[in-house]
Amino acid sequence: MDDSDYRGQPGGPLAPGGPLSGMAGSPAPGSFGTTGRGPRLLTGGGRRATAISTASTLVVIGALVAIFLVAPGSGEVRHTFFSPHDMWQSFIGNPKKGYYSVGAAIWLNIRMFLAAEVLILVFSLVIALIRQSTSPVLFPLRVLGVIYVDLFRGVPLLLVILAIGFGVPALELPVISHQPLAVYGVTALVLSYSAYVSEVYRAGLNSVHRSQVAAARSLGLSQWTAMRYVILPQAVRNIIPPLLNDFISLQKDTALVGVLGAIEANNAAQIYGSTVFNYSSFTVAAILFLLLTIPLARFTDHLIERDRRRRLAGEVT
Amino acid sequence: MTEREPASAEAIRIEGLHKSFGPNQVLKGVDLRVATHEVVCLIGASGSGKSTLLRCANLLEPIDAGTIWLGGSRITGAGIDQNLVRRHVGIVFQSFNLFPHMTVLRNITLAPTKVLRTPRAEAEEEARALLDRFGLAGRQGDYPDRLSGGQQQRVAIVRALAMKPQIMLLDEVTSALDPELVAEVLDVIRELAAGGMTMLIATHEMGFARDIARRVCFLEEGRIIEDAPPAELFTSPKDERTQRFLRRIVDAGRL
Numbered sequence: 001m002d003d004s005d006y007r008g009q010p011g012g013p014l015a016p017g018g019p020l021s022g023m024a025g026s027p028a029p030g031s032f033g034t035t036g037r038g039p040r041l042l043t044g045g046g047r048r049a050t051a052i053s054t055a056s057t058l059v060v061i062g063a064l065v066a067i068f069l070v071a072p073g074s075g076e077v078r079h080t081f082f083s084p085h086d087m088w089q090s091f092i093g094n095p096k097k098g099y100y101s102v103g104a105a106i107w108l109n110i111r112m113f114l115a116a117e118v119l120i121l122v123f124s125l126v127i128a129l130i131r132q133s134t135s136p137v138l139f140p141l142r143v144l145g146v147i148y149v150d151l152f153r154g155v156p157l158l159l160v161i162l163a164i165g166f167g168v169p170a171l172e173l174p175v176i177s178h179q180p181l182a183v184y185g186v187t188a189l190v191l192s193y194s195a196y197v198s199e200v201y202r203a204g205l206n207s208v209h210r211s212q213v214a215a216a217r218s219l220g221l222s223q224w225t226a227m228r229y230v231i232l233p234q235a236v237r238n239i240i241p242p243l244l245n246d247f248i249s250l251q252k253d254t255a256l257v258g259v260l261g262a263i264e265a266n267n268a269a270q271i272y273g274s275t276v277f278n279y280s281s282f283t284v285a286a287i288l289f290l291l292l293t294i295p296l297a298r299f300t301d302h303l304i305e306r307d308r309r310r311r312l313a314g315e316v317t
Numbered sequence: 318m319t320e321r322e323p324a325s326a327e328a329i330r331i332e333g334l335h336k337s338f339g340p341n342q343v344l345k346g347v348d349l350r351v352a353t354h355e356v357v358c359l360i361g362a363s364g365s366g367k368s369t370l371l372r373c374a375n376l377l378e379p380i381d382a383g384t385i386w387l388g389g390s391r392i393t394g395a396g397i398d399q400n401l402v403r404r405h406v407g408i409v410f411q412s413f414n415l416f417p418h419m420t421v422l423r424n425i426t427l428a429p430t431k432v433l434r435t436p437r438a439e440a441e442e443e444a445r446a447l448l449d450r451f452g453l454a455g456r457q458g459d460y461p462d463r464l465s466g467g468q469q470q471r472v473a474i475v476r477a478l479a480m481k482p483q484i485m486l487l488d489e490v491t492s493a494l495d496p497e498l499v500a501e502v503l504d505v506i507r508e509l510a511a512g513g514m515t516m517l518i519a520t521h522e523m524g525f526a527r528d529i530a531r532r533v534c535f536l537e538e539g540r541i542i543e544d545a546p547p548a549e550l551f552t553s554p555k556d557e558r559t560q561r562f563l564r565r566i567v568d569a570g571r572l
Contacts, residue, residue, distance in 0.1 A: 212416065214377055214410070214414065215414035215416070216416075217377065218377060218477075219403065219404075219427070219428035220403040220428055220480060221432055233418050234418050
């Protein structure tokens with residue numbers, strides 16, 4: 001059965017027979033739901049459906065552009081946010097004039113993201129394994145795990161960044177109170193995100209059927225060996241899409257570390273704006289973040305689609 | 318494993334085994350002995366406790382009361398290393414439970430390499446030999462979802478055999494298979510029996526049980542009601558409950 005028969009059809013409501021005719025599978029003119037190949041942004045097949053969706057897309061985009069252009073403040077906004085000169089100036093930066101390069105500052109975001117990502121993957125796995133453990137000896141750690149997850153999922157990331165970024169240096173401890181701002185930022189990101197990601201791991205561990213544990217243990221594998229070779233690999237496979245989704249979010253949230261004064265892209269853009277009184281620098285920062293997140297988003301889609309195909313193939317056999 | 322008794326040809330001995338799941342009493346005092354090289358079949362309606370008995374014998378379920386000996390050594394109670402016991406007791410499940418993220422070969426060699434510390438090359442050689450023996454040559458690189466149910470179950474049997482167990486526990490290993498795939502799995506079990514493997518088999522295949530078993534045990538409501546050679550149990554069952562069960566089986570056309 002072609003699965004697109006049961007999909008929502010973007011052209012459905014406009015079809016001659018009304019929306020229900022497509023769902024019921026009656027052969028409406030223009031043949032809805034007859035083609036079904038690969039992942040589609042434009043669901044539903046047929047030349048007519050494609051024409052309708054193209055037209056409606058053009059109308060919507062055209063309307064948005066028109067509103068932007070005819071708005072009373074349009075010229076002002078175009079100058080303030082989309083000035084090519086200011087976009088270029090903020091991108092390359094000019095320390096003599098008192099502002100930093102947004103293009104260079106994004107590297108700090110990338111570095112913070114990469115460091116945080118690795119630490120989160122490890123730390124949250126430890127939390128998840130502790131919370132999943134059953135040994136009575138680990139009871140105190142399990143309680144700590146619950147408190148930790150509740151605490152850091154409940155407190156806004158911005159407050160965690162402020163608390164660590166300003167609190168830890170104020171303690172005046174040797175070494176740990178004298179780190180670069182980005183280190184405090186990464187610490188806060190790791191603490192906050194690990195609380196979420198440990199729950200994703202836990203869901204993944206629970207998604208592996210208990211019979212797999214029984215099969216592994218029945219062969220004489222210890223609890224740890226069974227976890228390491230049988231349960232965890234399957235769990236991780238199941239949670240790659242949601243994990244990547246969290247990491248897309250993490251890429252953007254590195255911008256929050258700017259509140260500490262670290263010169264990351266968003267902060268550099270802000271400095272440009274308050275120095276030159278032109279906010280095209282924010283547009284540059286936004287474009288740079290998009291260039292980072294969109295490839296990861298597409299990669300996530302690709303993995304989800306591959307997983308869906310594999311599941312379908314698995315059901316057939 | 319402690320309390321070694323005088324040398325016996327006894328593979329497994331179960332005495333007074335009780336097991337409950339919450340308020341539900343599944344096993345109410347089971348006594349059972351299986352001699353080395355003996356094949357014993359467990360029959361009985363679904364829910365009679367066959368699977369639970371096998372899972373208890375593999376220590377997958379903690380027991381409430383009773384004692385189990387393996388090859389004369391006590392394996393229940395305090396101070397028992399369950400992982401050590403399970404090396405010697407192979408179990409095959411109704412639903413295969415192969416590891417889907419590993420190739421057939423890796424499914425088989427995982428436990429020998431990680432538990433017995435057999436060198437990988439040696440473990441793979443043994444695995445290939447077993448695959449050849451059970452008609453699965455050339456399948457070692459495949460993932461389980463590429464195999465038919467019958468092939469998967471044969472791989473699961475090979476996986477358990479790779480640990481060179483003293484006894485094999487088979488838990489309704491053909492119940493999840495399409496009828497045309499049942500024979501190939503039963504053939505494997507016949508070959509194992511011919512090779513002298515000690516087996517305790519829970520099954521719904523009465524014809525097969527009559528064929529292969531030296532003794533057949535009928536379970537009902539967590540007790541072994543009757544324990545006799547198949548010729549006796551299937552033709553002239555003594556207990557009225559066994560007669561009733563077999564009559565239902567015959568009516569259903571399964572004997």
